[in-house]
Amino acid sequence: MNYYPFHIGDYITHTAHLSPLEDIAYRRLLDLYYQTEGALTGDVQRLSRLIRMREHEQEVAHVLDEFFTCRDERWFHARCDAELMRMTDKQAKARASAEASVNARKVRAKQMLGTAPAVAERPLNARSTQAVLPTPTPSIPRPSPIETAASEAPSASSAGRASKAMRDAGLHDANPAHPLLGQLLAEGATLQELAYAAEESVRRGKGFAYALTMAAGRRREAVKRTAGGAQPIRRPQVDNFDAKDYGERVTLV
Structure with missing residues (x-):
């Protein structure tokens, strides 16, 4: 002890x-x-x-x-x-x-x-091995939201062509990735409209953003005129052109 x-x-x-x-x-x-x-x-x-x-x-x-x-x-x-x-x-x-x-x-x-249930095993026979299995239905892949948005957005090639047209017009700081350029292309802006805006921006000593704002203002004014039954807007004279005549002025940063 x-x-x-x-x-x-x-x-x-x-x-x-x-x-x-x-x-x-x-x-x-x-x-x-x-x-x-x-x-x-x-x-x-x-x-x-x-x-x-x-x-x-x-x-x-x-x-x-x-x-x-x-x-x-x-x-x-x-x-x-x-x-x-x-x-x-x-x-x-x-x-x-x-x-x-x-x-x-x-x-x-x-x-x-003693009380555990035994696992039942079913023996294979000729009928079970010859059973016809249903053919699986192929699933159709659906596009993802990213792919859908990409298909609806303007292509990079169209933005590149628009940027090249504006550079050819003398606007060397044209950027195909600018969001306003993509918006204008999505709304149906043509290369000719953008080139006109680039030429006038160069004559006024302005840059790429000014040209895009000018093009956007023209399109808004054209929509208003078309809705009112007026004639579509034509290319203005360079001497008396002002961006405020084609929409609200946008402060450029």
Whole structure:
């Protein structure tokens, strides 16, 4: 036994009258009793040697006579026997509980194996192997939103041609990626309209953005005139042209 409860109050109450050597002898006899888990066997001389007190056999004998009971050449201690009995009972209950838990798990495992449904296997035969399977219907791929938007937007080639026409008209900063250029092409602006706007922008010392704004203003004015039944707008004279005559002025950044 590697552990036993030691009640300090009880010990001091019953051993206050002992001498220091007798106190040491008693403590060592208790340790030996719990270590061997049973009554002490042997005479005073042997026990004195076991607890390393050979020169103090008299003190050992006094302790044995006062606190132990000798029966059949064995020394018994009532308190030690009670503690050992409690320890033995506790160990037996723990072993029984562990065994019951193990047995219960084994029973549950057997029950689960016994009640598990068997996997039914259908043997193959001639009919099953000759069954005609339906022909899968091919799925028609649908264009993605990005592809749809790309198909509806003006092509890069049309923007490139428009940009080239404006550069040929003298507007060297023409950019085919400009969003307003793409908007004008999507609305149906022609290369001739954009080239006219580029020429007039160059004459006025303006840039590419000014030309696009001019073309957009012309188209808005043309729509208004067409809706009102007027004649379509023609190319204005360069001398008296002003971008504000063809729509709202747009501040260029």
